[in-house]
Amino acid sequence: MSGDLYREQLLDHYHNPTNYGVLEDADIDIEMDNPTCGDEIHVTARLDDQGQIEKVMFEGQGCVVSMAAASMLTEEVVGKSPAQISEMGLSDVQELMGGVRLSMGRVKCALLALNAMKQGLQEAGKR
Amino acid sequence: MSLDVPAIRAQFPIFERKINGKRLVYLDSAASSQKPQPVIDAMVQVWTHGYANIHRGLYTLAEEATAAYEDARAKVARFINAADVGEVINVRNATEGINLIAYSWGEANIHPGDRIVITEMEHHANIVPWQALARRKGAELAYIPVTDDGLLDLDVVPSLLDDGRTKLVACSVMSNVLGTLPPVTHVAEMAHAAGAIVVMDAAQSVPHRSIDVQTLGADFMAFSGHKMCGPGVGILWGRRDLLEQMSPFLYGGDMILTVKQQESKWNELPYKFEAGTPAIAEVIGLGAAVDFLSGIGMAAIHEHEQQIVAYAMNRLSEVPELEVIGPGPTERGAVVSFWLPAAHPHDVAAILDEEGICVRAGHHCAQPLHDRFCIPASARASFYLYNDNHDVDVLVEGLHKVVRLLGR
Numbered sequence: 432m433s434g435d436l437y438r439e440q441l442l443d444h445y446h447n448p449t450n451y452g453v454l455e456d457a458d459i460d461i462e463m464d465n466p467t468c469g470d471e472i473h474v475t476a477r478l479d480d481q482g483q484i485e486k487v488m489f490e491g492q493g494c495v496v497s498m499a500a501a502s503m504l505t506e507e508v509v510g511k512s513p514a515q516i517s518e519m520g521l522s523d524v525q526e527l528m529g530g531v532r533l534s535m536g537r538v539k540c541a542l543l544a545l546n547a548m549k550q551g552l553q554e555a556g557k558r
Numbered sequence: 559m560s561l562d563v564p565a566i567r568a569q570f571p572i573f574e575r576k577i578n579g580k581r582l583v584y585l586d587s588a589a590s591s592q593k594p595q596p597v598i599d600a601m602v603q604v605w606t607h608g609y610a611n612i613h614r615g616l617y618t619l620a621e622e623a624t625a626a627y628e629d630a631r632a633k634v635a636r637f638i639n640a641a642d643v644g645e646v647i648n649v650r651n652a653t654e655g656i657n658l659i660a661y662s663w664g665e666a667n668i669h670p671g672d673r674i675v676i677t678e679m680e681h682h683a684n685i686v687p688w689q690a691l692a693r694r695k696g697a698e699l700a701y702i703p704v705t706d707d708g709l710l711d712l713d714v715v716p717s718l719l720d721d722g723r724t725k726l727v728a729c730s731v732m733s734n735v736l737g738t739l740p741p742v743t744h745v746a747e748m749a750h751a752a753g754a755i756v757v758m759d760a761a762q763s764v765p766h767r768s769i770d771v772q773t774l775g776a777d778f779m780a781f782s783g784h785k786m787c788g789p790g791v792g793i794l795w796g797r798r799d800l801l802e803q804m805s806p807f808l809y810g811g812d813m814i815l816t817v818k819q820q821e822s823k824w825n826e827l828p829y830k831f832e833a834g835t836p837a838i839a840e841v842i843g844l845g846a847a848v849d850f851l852s853g854i855g856m857a858a859i860h861e862h863e864q865q866i867v868a869y870a871m872n873r874l875s876e877v878p879e880l881e882v883i884g885p886g887p888t889e890r891g892a893v894v895s896f897w898l899p900a901a902h903p904h905d906v907a908a909i910l911d912e913e914g915i916c917v918r919a920g921h922h923c924a925q926p927l928h929d930r931f932c933i934p935a936s937a938r939a940s941f942y943l944y945n946d947n948h949d950v951d952v953l954v955e956g957l958h959k960v961v962r963l964l965g966r
Contacts, residue, residue, distance in 0.1 A: 442964070446966065468903070468919070468934075469902075469903075469933075469934025470902075477670075494908075496904070537904070554748070
């Protein structure tokens with residue numbers, strides 16, 4: 432079951448994450464952690480004129496699941512509106528990760544980056 | 559006095575199971591131990607042939623259940639050498655035992671400006687109840703620090719005791735993360751000399767070595783049945799004179815002598831602290847676990863585990879960049895927590911799971927201790943009487959696989 436967690440595609444994103452770092456002039460700047468496992472993530476994002484995601488970057492430390500999910504999400508969400516992102520859930524992240532099956536304990540890891548993005552967008556919307 | 563591990567393992571039905579097609583290598587007994595057939599049988603026996611509520615019925619079944627329940631209590635009392643079975647209180651788990659003291663003794667005896675002293679190596683169960691009590695009472699919560707070697711910094715203790723404000727010292731008899739066996743009897747002597755009472759969390763010790771509450775130095779000691787081959791019950795042992803003075807923690811049936819409309823009188827010890835129907839079969843199962851462990855011998859179990867932990871620390875040093883936290887093998891029990899810079903503990907646990915190996919990953923309910931060592935989490939292997947050096951070999955092999963997959 433967890434066997435396919437450690438296939439090449441995910442390990443690639445873990446070892447060489449895309450959009451890793453901090454974005455200058457970000458509209459969204461949020462840190463989130465998962466205290467039960469110590470995963471931490473810092474997400475920065477810029478919105479375009481229509482309020483859609485133009486670019487996202489992340490940095491942090493965590494397991495293969497949380498880091499690979501974050502890396503893949505930074506590609507996936509570009510061009511999406513806050514409303515579209517707010518509708519994304521676990522199944523979308525799993526699909527992004529090649530349909531990987533996640534044990535209950537890893538669900539929070541997989542959702543860390545998405546939840547950070549959602550909360551960041553919410554906070555930006557209130558400003 | 560070496561243990562016959564294959565014969566011991568044969569008594570635990572779970573070891574017939576395969577995990578991901580591999581032999582089960584169970585290295586998480588510090589979280590909860592597996593159960594041998596005699597314990598399972600004892601509980602099945604109660605439910606199939608001898609079950610009724612206790613301390614009430616006048617019929618045969620009720621008398622049998624009551625006798626079996628009280629017989630189990632007597633076994634536990636002998637196991638920890640309690641002077642008196644009335645000092646052995648059945649609770650849900652060690653956590654509830656510590657809460658009982660915090661609510662009952664603590665509410666009456668901790669006042670604004672008092673100090674409660676605990677250590678940096680405590681499990682959350684021996685931190686949070688004292689934090690909450692200190693908050694409620696306007697008392698101070700102070701910590702005995704842990705050194706870089708994972709030992710208690712005893713030099714600091716006098717400064718925490720000398721002003722006479724410390725009313726309670728709570729410490730673990732063995733750290734569930736570092737494995738450290740602090741000199742608790744010495745700490746208790748210092749605490750008593752300063753007029754404080756001593757609460758010991760023995761959840762990691764009672765399952766693994768012989769404990770004598772009459773020489774340990776504790777005024778209260780809590781431990782859990784499920785970590786010692788038994789089911790999910792806990793035990794709180796306390797000194798009779800202190801328990802006599804204390805108010806009940808939970809109120810209801812069985813803990814009373816008489817109930818009038820406006821007032822009640824409390825039952826004698828230990829029933830004053832056992833409100834409501836307890837986990838009858840589980841308590842009886844714990845009695846069977848005590849018989850099982852005593853039959854093998856706590857000294858032999860302890861010696862076996864000391865040998866494994868020394869072997870494990872030696873073999874783990876072969877894994878590139880792996881860092882063990884805590885003291886050397888002679889100063890620790892059968893727990894080894896470690897950290898691999900290249901791999902998050904979750905990944906370590908998940909990859910080991912593919913090999914049939916169960917280890918714990920996370921902060922093991924000891925977040926302040928991980929903060930102390932500046933790591934977010936660790937992986938932990940813990941050993942018990944059914945483990946052997948071959949399990950360690952499989953673990954080390956699995957860790958090499960982790961390094962191959964995740965190392966750069």
